Amino acid sequence: MRLLGRLTIMVLRAVGAVALVCARTALALRHVSGRELARALTLFGYRSLPLTLGAATMIGATVVLQAGVYATRFGLRLFTGWAAGYALIWEFGPLLLGLIMAARIGARNAAELSLLSVNGQLEGLRGISLDPFRLLVAPRVVAAFLSVGALAAVTFLVAILWEAVAAFFTLHLPLRVFFTSFPDMLRWTDLVGGLTKTIIFGGAIAVISTAVGLRTRGGAQGVGRAAAEAVVACCATIFALDLLLTPLLSRWLS
Amino acid sequence: MNVSLDEVSVVHGAVRALDGVSLQLPLGTQLLVWGAAGGGKTTLLKVIAGLVTPSSGQSRWDGREVATFTRGERRAEQAHLGMIFQSDALFDSRTVLDNVTFPLVRRGVGEREARERALATLERVGLSHAVDKTPETLSGGMRKRVGVARAIVAGPDVLLADDPFAGLDPVTERAVGDLLLEVSRGRTLVIAVPEPPRTLALPRQLELDRGRFAQP
Amino acid sequence: MIALVGAQSRLFGRAVLGAREPRLGRAFLSQVASLGGATVPLVTFGMAFFGMVMTTIAWAQARKYTGSLAVVGPAYFELILREFAPLLTALLAASRQAAFVSAELGSMAVNEQLEAMELSAADPVTELVTPRLFASIAVMPLLTIIGAVAASLSAMLTVTFFFHEDGLSFVSPQYVTFGDLACAFTKALAAGAYVPIAAALRGLRARGGAGAVGDAVTVGVVEACMGCLVLDFLIAVFFHSVGA
Numbered sequence: 106m107r108l109l110g111r112l113t114i115m116v117l118r119a120v121g122a123v124a125l126v127c128a129r130t131a132l133a134l135r136h137v138s139g140r141e142l143a144r145a146l147t148l149f150g151y152r153s154l155p156l157t158l159g160a161a162t163m164i165g166a167t168v169v170l171q172a173g174v175y176a177t178r179f180g181l182r183l184f185t186g187w188a189a190g191y192a193l194i195w196e197f198g199p200l201l202l203g204l205i206m207a208a209r210i211g212a213r214n215a216a217e218l219s220l221l222s223v224n225g226q227l228e229g230l231r232g233i234s235l236d237p238f239r240l241l242v243a244p245r246v247v248a249a250f251l252s253v254g255a256l257a258a259v260t261f262l263v264a265i266l267w268e269a270v271a272a273f274f275t276l277h278l279p280l281r282v283f284f285t286s287f288p289d290m291l292r293w294t295d296l297v298g299g300l301t302k303t304i305i306f307g308g309a310i311a312v313i314s315t316a317v318g319l320r321t322r323g324g325a326q327g328v329g330r331a332a333a334e335a336v337v338a339c340c341a342t343i344f345a346l347d348l349l350l351t352p353l354l355s356r357w358l359s
Numbered sequence: 360m361n362v363s364l365d366e367v368s369v370v371h372g373a374v375r376a377l378d379g380v381s382l383q384l385p386l387g388t389q390l391l392v393w394g395a396a397g398g399g400k401t402t403l404l405k406v407i408a409g410l411v412t413p414s415s416g417q418s419r420w421d422g423r424e425v426a427t428f429t430r431g432e433r434r435a436e437q438a439h440l441g442m443i444f445q446s447d448a449l450f451d452s453r454t455v456l457d458n459v460t461f462p463l464v465r466r467g468v469g470e471r472e473a474r475e476r477a478l479a480t481l482e483r484v485g486l487s488h489a490v491d492k493t494p495e496t497l498s499g500g501m502r503k504r505v506g507v508a509r510a511i512v513a514g515p516d517v518l519l520a521d522d523p524f525a526g527l528d529p530v531t532e533r534a535v536g537d538l539l540l541e542v543s544r545g546r547t548l549v550i551a552v553p554e555p556p557r558t559l560a561l562p563r564q565l566e567l568d569r570g571r572f573a574q575p
Numbered sequence: 576m577i578a579l580v581g582a583q584s585r586l587f588g589r590a591v592l593g594a595r596e597p598r599l600g601r602a603f604l605s606q607v608a609s610l611g612g613a614t615v616p617l618v619t620f621g622m623a624f625f626g627m628v629m630t631t632i633a634w635a636q637a638r639k640y641t642g643s644l645a646v647v648g649p650a651y652f653e654l655i656l657r658e659f660a661p662l663l664t665a666l667l668a669a670s671r672q673a674a675f676v677s678a679e680l681g682s683m684a685v686n687e688q689l690e691a692m693e694l695s696a697a698d699p700v701t702e703l704v705t706p707r708l709f710a711s712i713a714v715m716p717l718l719t720i721i722g723a724v725a726a727s728l729s730a731m732l733t734v735t736f737f738f739h740e741d742g743l744s745f746v747s748p749q750y751v752t753f754g755d756l757a758c759a760f761t762k763a764l765a766a767g768a769y770v771p772i773a774a775a776l777r778g779l780r781a782r783g784g785a786g787a788v789g790d791a792v793t794v795g796v797v798e799a800c801m802g803c804l805v806l807d808f809l810i811a812v813f814f815h816s817v818g819a
Contacts, residue, residue, distance in 0.1 A: 161806040208796040216789025329678025332792035344621040448687035462695035
């Protein structure tokens with residue numbers, strides 16, 4: 106019973122912290138400084154590009170390797186393109202990209218913000234009546250949203266290309282055949298669903314890691330702990346959101 | 360153990376922390392090194408302790424160049440050196456007693472003997488009442504004294520103290536200073552501080568400025 | 576890239592040699608608890624959710640093409656065992672374990688505790704990396720089993736209660752071969768060995784202040800996750816090419 110109570114309080118506090126970050130970011134949205142936004146976009150978006158491309162390559166190749174096994178087993182070799190594309194856009198792409206971005210953006214964001222709050226710089230900003238949310242937090246949240254969306258599009262594209270290449274080498278499936286199964290069976294709504302999922306993951310990562318980062322106290326250990334907590338919280342949230350979004354989106358879009 | 364540095368330079372990236380420093384430390388030397396932050400004091404102590412390898416020049420322990428030791432040999436020789444770190448560097452997850460027994464146990468001293476020697480050392484630095492506490496619960500002066508106890512428990516010939524008075528009030532500062540002098544009697548003691556303290560007089564004083572000893 | 580892999584292999588070698596030190600038993604056990612025990616909730620929770628999502632997708636595909644979940648179910652079950660359980664468990668565990676290992680070692684490094692260890696005649700690699708390495712190798716296969724069980728159970732329950740079909744037919748092992756299990760086990764072992772090494776390397780190298788610890792965590796987690804993806808792919812290719 107006590108455990109349940111503690112758990113409830115913990116969840117309520119987390120929800121409260123996240124809601125606070127959301128609300129204050131929304132309020133500060135009109136005053137976001139262009140320079141900070143550009144900096145955050147470079148940091149989260151551009152600098153994550155190599156990692157995303159690497160991950161997309163691995164994801165694409167692995168999906169085909171697996172899909173190929175089933176395609177041959179059920180005699181559906183010609184549908185490999187569709188099966189791989191569908192799995193990638195709906196599930197594999199968003200989930201894996203979300204997890205990797207949680208590690209990349211979530212940890213980075215939490216570490217930076219906790220560093221500022223550990224060093225007393227946030228207090229300092231308030232001291233000269235500057236709103237740290239307007240200056241530091243809002244640009245990060247916005248940038249994380251935009252970056253993850255853009256990176257998701259790139260990932261899908263690159264991963265599908267690599268899927269085609271992998272299918273060519275492992276299943277000896279001509280590239281043309283791989284792609285002809287696409288327009289017949291994949292609709293643009295599938296793409297919208299996958300992208301929406303990923304962008305929502307991106308937003309969750311931004312808000313949660315910000316909430317964790319701002320709460321930190323206590324030196325080098327505190328910063329490390331904040332980064333670690335942010336990664337765990339982001340990963341757990343992504344899985345939970347995945348469950349909620351998959352049926353919701355597939356119903357709306359079909 | 361006699362320590363000597365010969366034209367030692369240490370380069371971290373673009374920063375030259377030490378720039379051609381030579382120094383003789385025969386057993387029994389009492390030396391105070393002072394200088395502004397970023398002057399290379401910490402690096403100097405770490406070179407003496409064999410924790411930092413010089414980019415050029417040689418550091419020698421009893422005439423043998425430290426860079427030629429294997430990892431195991433170097434660790435064995437480091438038994439003759441004790442260092443009090445700027446950030447105390449206490450092991451947070453262990454109690455005060457475990458912090459002090461650790462160097463003995465890792466040198467193959469039996470549990471019981473290590474415990475007795477650690478308790479004796481802790482008594483000597485005036486911490487018999489705090490043996491079971493964890494480092495986070497201690498005050499700055501107490502943490503410093505745990506650091507001293509851990510550095511001297513194995514009976515080193517050379518005691519190195521990196522800014523041991525940082526953040527201490529004048530009374531505690533004097534107590535720690537006296538403690539350092541007392542435990543290092545007849546051995547080598549090197550203390551690095553930002554500016555020479557009024558209360559602590561060591562026979563040799565050197566100013567380290569931007570990686571070089573200032574000419575007196 | 577090559578320098579990184581080289582540094583990781585050297586650290587791995589030193590950590591393995593460190594196992595000769597006899598006094599590490601207790602440290603090993605406490606790492607099993609903190610790397611393994613504390614990761615169980617995350618893995619269980621994540622994989623259970625994932626099981627539900629997988630069945631939802633399988634259900635959508637089944638309605639579209641085969642008409643019955645019982646046809647695609649076993650294929651999905653094999654997929655969970657061979658691919659998703661090892662990969663997603665490894666990624667989940669990697670993000671948590673790598674973050675904790677690099678944060679802990681990184682803050683020890685910037686507080687000069689590693690140097691204090693050297694002067695106490697202890698090798699920081701033996702002292703800190705060895706117990707984490709062996710604990711992680713021991714724990715990752717168990718976590719993978721827990722993840723697979725959680726995903727299968729939740730898949731079974733979802734099929735039974737939401738889609739009102741026979742949940743047991745979904746988890747039928749008719750396609751599962753020894754090769755699948757060997758593949759999954761190899762992946763878990765490889766991830767278990769890689770994650771603590773990647774994270775520890777970044778932690779040990781941290782120099783400076785709190786910012787350096789933050790950087791160590793960020794880079795450590797990313798490298799651990801990326802390494803898991805690469806290893807997963809390489810092992811999948813290997814098993815595919817030997818036809819298992």
